[in-house]
Amino acid sequence: MPLVAVDINLDSPQLFDITEQMKMKAQELRNKEHKKKEVEEKKLERQREKERIRASKDLTEAKRILESNEKQRYLALKKKEKEEEKRAREKIVKKLEHDKVERRSRLGLPPESPSVKPSTHLLQEKTTSLPLKSVTNAEQMRECLRSLKRNHQNDGARVRRAFETLLIYVGNIAKNPDEEKFRKIRLTNPLFQDRVGNLRGGMEFLELCGFERTEGDEFLYLPDDKVNMELLNTAGSELKSAMTNPFFGLLSV
Structure with a gap:
């Protein structure tokens, strides 16, 4: 079989053209992928923003x-x-009416006409001795803890430690009311001073629980005959509420 000469041009640009097209195609794909990622990131950012707005509204x-x-x-x-x-x-008015009737009776005077009202001046004089506010123990304790937190609002860790320490004092007495060591606190104790004594409202709260200053203000002492379990339970509940409620002490009325 005779040989046939074939003219092959090794410098043909066809191979170069294919390679260049592939590069352009690859770049195009990369651009599309980049744009796709940008779109997804923007979408995620919008979603996160919606979640932040919703969380803010919930708060x-x-x-x-x-x-x-x-x-x-x-x-x-x-x-x-x-x-x-x-x-x-009303009770005072009735008492004044009753006293007036008794006085007139002792003096032998006839009953006074119902149209005559008791002296306004005397009524005011009597009522001035009445307390205008009657606050429950729970409300007093709550306000004491609010005051403590507001006075030290820049040191949340110290406030929480004070609440925890007070809860330990109250809990120990509630569990062991006959143990005097739990009912007697030395005021000069550095640990007590650091955690409770130096914080305005700390000792006041213990006094609301029944503690008294004794022996030249050297101790806080709760006499065994003044241990009030209901009062201690109330104190414990208020302390737990103060520790678990994130808005405790931040809202004022």
């Missing part, structure tokens, strides 16, 4: 509910105080 709503509850408790307390004051005034 605002939770704060609003807490403020509303605090306000309702305050209004209920004020209403109760007004009712107590009203009952006290």
Whole structure:
């Protein structure tokens, strides 16, 4: 079979053209992938922003509910105080009427006409001795803890440690009311001073629990005959609430 000569051009640009097209195609794919990632990142960022907005709204709503509850408790307390004051005034009026009837009877005078009212000046003089506020132990303790947290709001760790220490004191007495060592606190104890004594409101809270200063203000002491389990349970509940409620002490009424 005879050989046939074939002219092959090794410098043909075809191979170069294919390689260049592949590079362009690869770059195009990379550009598309980059744009796709940008779109996805923007989408994720919008989603995260929506979640942040929703979380902020939830937090605002939770704060609003807490403020509303605090306000309702305050209004209920004020209403109760007004009712107590009203009952006290009515009781005084009745007592004045009764005393006047007795005086007229002793003097042999006829009963006074119902249209005559008791002396306003005398009524005011009597009512000035009445307390205008009747705050429960729980409310006093709550306000004491609020004050402690507000006075040291820049040191949350120290406030929490104070609450925890007070809870330990209260819990030890509630569990072991007959143990005097749990009912006697040396005021000069450095640990006590660091955790409770140096914080405004700390010792006041213990005094609300029944502790008294004794022996030249060297000790805080709770006499065994003044151990009130109901009061200690109330103190424990208020301390736990102060430790678990993130808005405790931040809302004012």
